[in-house]
Amino acid sequence: MPSDDHGGEFGLIRRYFDRGPSRDALLGIGDDCALIAAPRQPGEVYAVTTDMLVSGRHFYPDVDPESLGHKALAVNLSDLAAMGAAPVAFTLALALPEADGRWLEAFARGLFALADRHGCELVGGDTTRGPLVISITAIGTVAQGAALRRDRAEPGDDLWLSGEVGAAAFAVRSRDLGRPLAADHPAQVRLDRPEPRVALGIALRHFARAAIDLSDGLAGDLGHVLDRSRAGAEIAFDRIPIAAALDGLPAADRAALALGGGDDYELLFTAAPENATAIAAIGERAGVPLARIGTITAGASMRVLDPRGAPIAVPARGFDHFAGGAPRAHGG
Numbered sequence: 583m584p585s586d587d588h589g590g591e592f593g594l595i596r597r598y599f600d601r602g603p604s605r606d607a608l609l610g611i612g613d614d615c616a617l618i619a620a621p622r623q624p625g626e627v628y629a630v631t632t633d634m635l636v637s638g639r640h641f642y643p644d645v646d647p648e649s650l651g652h653k654a655l656a657v658n659l660s661d662l663a664a665m666g667a668a669p670v671a672f673t674l675a676l677a678l679p680e681a682d683g684r685w686l687e688a689f690a691r692g693l694f695a696l697a698d699r700h701g702c703e704l705v706g707g708d709t710t711r712g713p714l715v716i717s718i719t720a721i722g723t724v725a726q727g728a729a730l731r732r733d734r735a736e737p738g739d740d741l742w743l744s745g746e747v748g749a750a751a752f753a754v755r756s757r758d759l760g761r762p763l764a765a766d767h768p769a770q771v772r773l774d775r776p777e778p779r780v781a782l783g784i785a786l787r788h789f790a791r792a793a794i795d796l797s798d799g800l801a802g803d804l805g806h807v808l809d810r811s812r813a814g815a816e817i818a819f820d821r822i823p824i825a826a827a828l829d830g831l832p833a834a835d836r837a838a839l840a841l842g843g844g845d846d847y848e849l850l851f852t853a854a855p856e857n858a859t860a861i862a863a864i865g866e867r868a869g870v871p872l873a874r875i876g877t878i879t880a881g882a883s884m885r886v887l888d889p890r891g892a893p894i895a896v897p898a899r900g901f902d903h904f905a906g907g908a909p910r911a912h913g914g
């Protein structure tokens with residue numbers, strides 16, 4: 583990146599992203615590679631994930647940079663959580679149209695506040711000029727046999743959901759309809775600053791079987807688990823915790839947002855019914871409400887039933903409701 587008053591690319595990295603000698607990595611920012619100690623526990627493996635956020639596609643170009651810094655890392659930590667992995671370190675690849683000091687400072691603040699809460703260290707990256715793109719690769723550790731994989735759901739498993747769904751999609755929809763929510767509206771906060779369920783994912787090791795984090799919507803993401811596990815599911819719609827923001831909506835819109843709306847970053851997981859009591863206790867310890875919303879079935883169909891047993895329409899894939907409209911502020 584050509585030099586500004588930041589001292590060019592290297593000055594920019596030093597100023598905003600290099601926080602001095604590394605705590606946990608053997609070697610952090612400043613060399614050709616970072617060096618990270620390999621897992622020491624027998625059977626432990628690295629969990630590695632990358633998520634890219636593109637301006638205008640995954641977030642609105644005018645988004646608050648502090649929230650963006652948070653979210654860029656949060657979506658990656660959410661992937662680690664969905665595997666039951668403990669965060670270790672991450673790298674940051676940035677394409678920036680310009681080196682705007684105030685923007686970078688706020689972005690770094692949001693990024694590091696979340697990173698520090700999870701003891702996840704920035705160990706390297708790449709910085710270039712270009713249209714605003716943020717790509718983070720996060721690394722965690724988990725014992726191989728304890729990882730919560732998408733392909734592990736079994737017929738008869740309970741289907742569990744953390745937190746509630748629909749809020750982030752409600753915020754996107756409100757903006758698309760020309761009535762953006764206030765920055766501190768709970769639904770807007772959910773969209774801008776999702777809280778990755780890291781502690782919950784780790785606590786679910788050995789208790790849950792399959793898991794996924796909700797980036798594309800309940801129906802779409804459950805579909806991934808069912809595809810990989812070659813199974814079906816039956817969901818009781820009235821057991822799905824739906825964000826209060828959706829309360830006034832017509833029933834069909836509410837169902838579409840709850841089942842198809844993305845960006846919630848909750849965990850959807852399956853577990854043997856005999857683990858139900860243990861899992862409820864895990865939720866309480868983690869301070870995250872957990873709801874048993876359905877059952878994994880044999881066969882490949884996904885059925886969502888209303889309280890009278892009548893099927894509710896399931897969105898085909900992800901949140902197609904507003905496809906072709908304004909860019910979706912979705913980060914998975």
Ligand code: ADP
Pocket residue numbers: 595599600610611612613614615616674675676704705706707708709
């Ligand atoms: P190289 O040319 O060997 O790829 P760079 O000159 O791109 O290295 O980067 C110099 C150092 O700064 C490297 O250690 C790299 O990991 C780090 N770095 C570059 N961009 C970032 C960034 N956005 N965040 C954190 N570290 C970065």
Ligand code: MG
Pocket residue numbers: 707708709
């Ligand atoms: Mg480089």
